[in-house]
Amino acid sequence: MTIDSKNGGMRAKWRGMVLAAVRGLALALIALPGSVLFFTLSVLSLAFIPLGAGLVTTPYVLTGVRTFAHWRRVLAAEWGGVRIPPAYRPLPQDANPWARTFGMLRDPATWRDLRWLPVDMTAGFLTALLPAVLLLYPLEGFAIAAGLWRVLPDGYWYGFVPVTGQASALGAAALGAVLLFFAHFLAPRMLQAHFHLTRAVLAPNQRELAERVRVLTETRRDAVDTSAAELRRIERDLHDGAQARLIAVGMDLGTSEALLDKDPDKARELIAQARASSVEALAELRELVRGIHPPVLAERGLGDAVRALALRLPVATEVNVDLPGRAEAPVESAAYFAVSEVLTNAVKHADAERIWVDLHHAEGMLRATVTDNGRGGAVIGAGSGLAGVERRLGTFDGVLAVSSPAGGPTMVTMETPCALS
Incomplete structure (x- = not known):
């Protein structure tokens, strides 16, 4: 030496x-x-x-x-x-x-x-x-x-x-x-x-660890129920939205084909209407796909997906990301939608003027912190959607902590154990 x-x-x-x-x-x-x-x-x-x-x-x-x-x-x-x-x-x-x-x-x-x-x-x-x-x-x-x-x-x-x-x-x-x-x-x-x-x-202790297993079993059952409800929502949105519009497009195109020789003006009007309906159906499909799994999340990772999410908010949002790699896709998806729900709460219920988002990975934990300068008073289980976030993170043995005194500020911390690639 x-x-x-x-x-x-x-x-x-x-x-x-x-x-x-x-x-x-x-x-x-x-x-x-x-x-x-x-x-x-x-x-x-x-x-x-x-x-x-x-x-x-x-x-x-x-x-x-x-x-x-x-x-x-x-x-x-x-x-x-x-x-x-x-x-x-x-x-x-x-x-x-x-x-x-x-x-x-x-x-x-x-x-x-x-x-x-x-x-x-x-x-x-x-x-x-x-x-x-x-x-x-x-x-x-x-x-x-x-x-x-x-x-x-x-x-x-x-x-x-x-x-x-x-x-x-x-x-x-x-x-x-x-x-x-x-x-x-x-x-x-x-x-x-x-x-x-x-x-x-x-x-x-061991007895409490057995209780922990029971809790994890419940959270996974909740995750299965949530997934089933999400599938039903997607089916309903497809049936009532894009599918109905595509059927209307087909009918308009069939009618315009029949009228092409007899009434060209009416046929052109129906073709234009079908084209507008197809654009709306495509927009609905894109929105539906974004709700299932945002393309930017799959292509660019959690950090850029949260940045893109922040750009669409009506409140000034600062995002700080320190992620040297990517987590597994299910963990990234859970973290993304958890942050999305917390940001939605801050915009809808907190009357915040500014929001700060911090994403980093340390000691085997993916940690996301959302802080706003709103009116505070947020609690888990008060209809704010935080209980759903807690259940979503619980599927991956994650935890949620909320600090929100009356008058603000509100700080929501989400931690999920994971390794980065």
Whole structure:
């Protein structure tokens, strides 16, 4: 091994230590208030169920808990490479508050999330903060040796070194150097331990995995039902639209052929009418084919298909694509129509003035995020079409997360596990 490669390896380890410290500190500062907030809201909301108010608030609070837990799953995958699969039971789209509340409370995944919150605000907070402590505490030792010892109170200890003068301050610096040496090994491992702790509490057990299989079976059955309904729609559109027009074209051409010698003017009029009908039938067929599988999706891929979709919207839309390859055709199709449905919702219901779409692939996940600056208030299962998007993605073991506070903005994130060619 050359000196350059050794130096490069050391630099990578030190960068990993600093990155682990920064990420751990961010997790500790953001996750602790979030866990305390959601745990407090959950306890209060559940306590008010007997009074009736909790029936209304609990679904919203638990949805917030799920969103918070999902965000931590994403961070565990992106920052630590630790996969934590969700296993939530689907809820009926038209469920009333009573059914929605107790449907979520009967879900084992809900109680797993609630058990995770106190763990996250205690042991999770400490394991997230330790990487930053392992980096910052040695720096304190160096600062003491550089002159900070002069302003420290009498009897100050740095670790096991009592700081009384410059000599002991140099001892504190030596101890800090030793701690820093071990920190570049331990800091990334402590952050990894934080994510493994999160997985130990949030990951489903064998019984819940069996429940997950049941959920996947239901989503696939929903997909079959949806496909059958789509075939019936296509058959109806062909029968009532293009087929009827083509029959009319044939009749017009037959009549014009009979009138060609007797009444040429009338024949020419019928031929022109048949030509107009054929143009309309062709346009309907093209629209029907675009609804089944857009040609641009098959030819150019998901990124260009979404860009083409954005160009047809009446709202200014910015599309950012980072896809180094193409997913399998069924996954691309599901992602395309999911994004299409979310964009349609943003235009129809959100009164948005601007929309941002981000498509990228990382850690084996195809992630599509649609953000708008509309009025917010979007929830899954409120007639917005998001429940259908969730079922469509569920066919491929994908997930849907919605963040839409009143007043906006709305951010819808769709993730589907897949590999790119």
